[in-house]
Amino acid sequence: MQTTSSSDRSQSQTAYQILVASSSNLVANGQGDLWDSGKILSASPHSIYGGAALNSTQIAFWKVRVWDKDDAPSMWSPVANWTMGLLNPSDWQGGWLVSTNGSRFNLTGCNWIWYPEGNPALSAPVATRYFRKAFFVRTDSPLASATLLLAADNSFAAYVNGTYVGQGADYTVATPFTVTEQLQPGANTIAIAASNGGTSPNAAGLIGKLILNYADGSQTNLQMDASWKTIILCTSTGSCPVSMTAPGRLRWCWEVLEPIPGAPV
Secondary structure (H helix, E strand, C coil): CCCCCCCCCCCCCCEEEEEEECCHHHHHCCCCCCEECCCEECCCCCCCCCCCCCCCCCEEEEEEEEECCCCCECCCCCCEEEECCCCCHHHEECCEECCCCCCCCCCCCCCCECCCCCECCCEECCCEEEEEEEEEECCCCCEEEEEEEEEEECEEEEEECCEEEEEECCCCCCEEEECHHHCCCEEEEEEEEEECCCCCCECCEEEEEEEEEECCCCEEEEECCCCCEEECCCCCCCCCCHHHHCCCCCCCCCEECCECCCCCC
């Protein structure tokens, strides 16, 4: 806990309050429609959620404040969020993450893609390949949320507008990343370093989509397809070079890729 005055000494937390809401606007305005813990007398920095039941893949927004030894409340923390995992066996369909109603985090209809070499569905070199997609976020409606859903055979590291957002190493699980704050109205770029592991050539692939939800209630899904670009680059770490992850036009010779035929979703 940070004190409001540099002259304060021996400060300590004596209580806290947590607000959890279904939207960032609600919690920012002091409304916890999912949970308002009220003032809880405790010096512990940990708390167990005690609000309304949450659904699979639901995004919850929260903030917290604490009281010091003089019973003075702090400012509210910035709004943060978390995404629920899959809570029910029925949420799993075909090995991919889906929601209960099948409308979010569903990879049905998406294509596996890879660098055009050999037959990636059966045999591709053990190597790292790089993928990039330029796209536009609408300017006529605020972006309410954005989720990047990815999986790779065998692993990947993802960047949005030059910012590292996460990685994954299980091709049977599509990992969701909240990327709302990394996006901006207008032009944006996703860059991915995907690696095919092993000791000899084997099947390789990358699959995913970007889900954009706007404040006016509309949704845009950008699926991996032939509009993505791919290239071979040499780096000692297997990560994306800074010049590739940043938005803007590159002068490199990008390959045109095609979806991998016969690859299951």
